Amino acid sequence: MSDYQFFATPGDLIPGWDAVKNIIDFKFVKEGFRDNPDWPIYRSLIDIPNLGIAHSGRVRGGDAYIIMPHTEPVHITKYHNGPDNWTVQNFKTEYYYSVTFIPEYKHFAYFSLGGYWMEQDVPNLIGHKLFFGVGELSPNNEFLNQFKLLGKSLIKGFNTVKMKPFGQWKVGPEALEMYRNGVRLIPYRADLQYSTIIPQFIVKKTKDNAS
Numbered sequence: 001m002s003d004y005q006f007f008a009t010p011g012d013l014i015p016g017w018d019a020v021k022n023i024i025d026f027k028f029v030k031e032g033f034r035d036n037p038d039w040p041i042y043r044s045l046i047d048i049p050n051l052g053i054a055h056s057g058r059v060r061g062g063d064a065y066i067i068m069p070h071t072e073p074v075h076i077t078k079y080h081n082g083p084d085n086w087t088v089q090n091f092k093t094e095y096y097y098s099v100t101f102i103p104e105y106k107h108f109a110y111f112s113l114g115g116y117w118m119e120q121d122v123p124n125l126i127g128h129k130l131f132f133g134v135g136e137l138s139p140n141n142e143f144l145n146q147f148k149l150l151g152k153s154l155i156k157g158f159n160t161v162k163m164k165p166f167g168q169w170k171v172g173p174e175a176l177e178m179y180r181n182g183v184r185l186i187p188y189r190a191d192l193q194y195s196t197i198i199p200q201f202i203v204k205k206t207k208d209n210a211s
Contacts, residue, residue: 003131004151005169006158007114007185010052012172016154017045024146028065028111029074033098035091037076054117054126066099066133067109069143074099107143108133116183123183125175130154161199163187171199 021044028048030040042048048065055063068074077098081091110133114126130151132144158170166187171179179185185199 003129004155005127005129005167005187006155006172007125007127007169007175007179008154008158008172009116009125009174009178010046011174012158013051013154014046016150016156019156020149020153021045024150025070026067026143026146027070028067029099031064031066031099031110033091033096035093035096037078037097039074039076039097039099041074043070048113050115051113052115054113054115054124056117056126063113065111065113067111067147069107072107107141109147114186117186123178124186125178125183127169127185127187160202161185162202163197163199166197168202169199 028042028045040049042065045051048063050063077100079096079098081094081096110129110131112129114128117124117126132147155170155172158172159176161169161171163169163185169185169187171185175185179199185197187197
């Protein structure tokens, strides 16, 4: 497994991060556009601003971070801000800058942030997605191994739910308590089509209840 999708609060993520933060050696690089080249880069997952607060009612619709080895250079692309150039924001500066995941990165992963999101007075918890980008998928790939170590550590002890048609998701303890108190779990986007999904919790079989 080289990708992870889960519902979690910052409190759910802290134990897993603390368990591996001194073992892994990569950074979190904000993806997107800015009006200056002073790029947000974090060595700690917990340092990411507004972790646990969604900026959009859909997965991959809010903040996202490229995960790469600490020694990997960050490619910042500079654009002239003019009427002939496409931009997603109305920058007032002469130039704007971009960082996106591109093939020039030898190894990277991608972390689409979810979190708490209010939709028409209804509380929701948008899922997080963590997945491997490119690179040699061999057992000797150190970055892939560190990525898997992070992913497995973050979801350790989480419950498993089926969210048809979006597959299986993990749910952290605090996120589970929020769900039990009326917060909806949204695996993709917060509209009526998907907000009515009822999670189907999967109970692990043990020797006592195995069929």
